[in-house]
Amino acid sequence: MKTRAVRIYGENDLRLEEFELPEIKDDEILARIVSNSICMSTYKAVIQGGRHKRVPDDVAEKPTITGHEFAGEIIKVGKKWQDQFEPGEKFAVQPALNYKGSPYAPGYSYQYFGGNTEYTIIPQEVMELGYLLKYEGDGFYEASLSEPMSCIVGGYHAVYHTESNNYIHKMGIVEGGKVALLGAAGPMGLGAIDYALHADRKPAVVVVTDINQDRLDRAAALFTPEEAKKQGVELHYINTAEMEDVPAELKSLVEGEGYDDVFVYAPVRALAEQGDQILGKDGCMNFFAGPTDKELSAEFNLYNIHYSPTHIMGSTGGNDDDMRESLKLSAAGRLNPATMITHVGGLDSAADTIQNLPKIPGGKKLIYNAVDLELTALEDFAKKGEQDPKYAELAEIIADNKGLWSAKAEKYLLDNFSK
Missing domain, CATH: 3.90.180.10 (Medium-chain alcohol dehydrogenases, catalytic domain)
Incomplete structure (x- = not known):
C-alpha cells in the first residue's frame, strides 16, 4: 500500500x-x-x-x-x-x-x-x-503526548534521597515535601505541574518559576492555586526576572528550609546554580533540560554536597513503565x-514545522497525518473561521474547553478536514 x-x-x-x-x-x-x-x-x-x-x-x-x-x-x-x-x-x-x-x-x-x-x-x-x-x-x-509526559514522569521517579548511615537510595520525590520547578512555564513544565498535582505521590508545596509573565499567567490559569489546594498542594507562581536574590526569595517561601526536590526545565546556567542554592538537607536537583551546548557547565556548592548532603543528577527520557503510567493517568482523566x-x-505542514521549530513560539505542535492543514495556533482558528465555517466550528469547540485541544476537537478535525 x-x-x-x-x-x-x-x-x-x-x-x-x-x-x-x-x-x-x-x-x-x-x-x-x-x-x-x-x-x-x-x-x-x-x-x-x-x-x-x-x-x-x-x-x-x-x-x-x-x-x-x-x-x-x-x-x-x-x-x-x-x-x-x-x-x-x-x-x-x-x-x-x-x-x-x-x-x-x-x-x-x-x-x-x-x-x-x-x-x-x-x-x-x-x-x-x-x-x-x-x-x-x-x-x-x-x-x-504520553511520550513527552513519560519523560516528566521518569524525572520524578529518578530523583532520590538517602538515609543517614545507611547506603540506601529512596527513589522518587519526597511525599509531602517541597518541590521547585525552575524555568517551568513551558510545555514540559506544564506537564510537570500537572503530574505534581495529580499523581499518587504528591508534594505539599510546589513553586514554579519563569521569567515570562505571559507564560506564568497561562500556567496559573490552567492549574490554579485553588485547584492545587483541593489536591492538598500549596502552589506558587514566581516571576524571577527582576529579583535581586532569587535563591533567598524562593527559600523564604518555605521558611528558609530549602527544597527537597528541584527540577530545572531550561538549559540555563543561572537556573542550575539557583537550583543548587535552594536545596535543603538531602535535597535532590534534577537537571532535566537537555542542553545543545556540550560545554555548558555551572558552579555547585561542594560543601553542601558533602555535608548536607545534597544530590545533583539529570534524567532524559522515560521507560516503558513511565509511559504506561502516563497513558493510564491520561485515560483516567487525571492528567x-x-x-x-x-x-x-496537517502532514503537509510537518516538514516546515520541524525545520523552524525553534522559531515558532508556544508549546507542543501536534500533527494529524490524515489532514492537510497549515500549522495553526489554537487561538487563530477563530480568525480563520471568518472565511470558513469549518474553522469557526472548531474554534468554538476549543473555546468551550478553556482554549484547550480536546478529544471532541480532534474528532471534528478528523471528520471534516481529512484528505
Whole structure:
C-alpha cells in the first residue's frame, strides 16, 4: 500500500513524499498513525542528518521517517503477534528501544517506521521489548503526548534521597515535601505541574518559576492555586526576572528550609546554580533540560554536597513503565496533556514545522497525518473561521474547553478536514 511521510535524506534535507510500503512480515504489524507531536529532538536530527547518532550513514539512499511521539490504530497483525494484538486497537510506542544496544529508534532510523506518516510498519523488536502499548483513552493526541509526559514522569521517579548511615537510595520525590520547578512555564513544565498535582505521590508545596509573565499567567490559569489546594498542594507562581536574590526569595517561601526536590526545565546556567542554592538537607536537583551546548557547565556548592548532603543528577527520557503510567493517568482523566498543545497542523505542514521549530513560539505542535492543514495556533482558528465555517466550528469547540485541544476537537478535525 502507499503512504505519505516526511523523511530525512540528509542535513536539512526533509521531504514530504508518497511511496510504497512493502508487505508486512509475520513478525510485523501494519498501523495507521493518527497523530504525532513534534519534538525538538527531531529538529536536532534533521539539522545533523547522518552525523546524528541515531540517523544511519546511508540515509541519502535509504531515507528515514521522522517523528517519535505518535499514536494510532492497528490495521493488520502478523501471525507471530495475533495472540496479543488485533486490528482496531489504539496504541502508543515507547520509542527508546535500545534494542540489543543499538541506538536506532523510530523517528530517526527506520525506512518504514516513524510518526510523520499515514501508515507505518512496526518492526518485531518493538513487540519483543513490550513497547507497543495499548491505549484505552478517547483522544489520540493524549497517547502521542504520553511520550513527552513519560519523560516528566521518569524525572520524578529518578530523583532520590538517602538515609543517614545507611547506603540506601529512596527513589522518587519526597511525599509531602517541597518541590521547585525552575524555568517551568513551558510545555514540559506544564506537564510537570500537572503530574505534581495529580499523581499518587504528591508534594505539599510546589513553586514554579519563569521569567515570562505571559507564560506564568497561562500556567496559573490552567492549574490554579485553588485547584492545587483541593489536591492538598500549596502552589506558587514566581516571576524571577527582576529579583535581586532569587535563591533567598524562593527559600523564604518555605521558611528558609530549602527544597527537597528541584527540577530545572531550561538549559540555563543561572537556573542550575539557583537550583543548587535552594536545596535543603538531602535535597535532590534534577537537571532535566537537555542542553545543545556540550560545554555548558555551572558552579555547585561542594560543601553542601558533602555535608548536607545534597544530590545533583539529570534524567532524559522515560521507560516503558513511565509511559504506561502516563497513558493510564491520561485515560483516567487525571492528567491533561492538552495543556502542552498550542498549535495543530496537517502532514503537509510537518516538514516546515520541524525545520523552524525553534522559531515558532508556544508549546507542543501536534500533527494529524490524515489532514492537510497549515500549522495553526489554537487561538487563530477563530480568525480563520471568518472565511470558513469549518474553522469557526472548531474554534468554538476549543473555546468551550478553556482554549484547550480536546478529544471532541480532534474528532471534528478528523471528520471534516481529512484528505
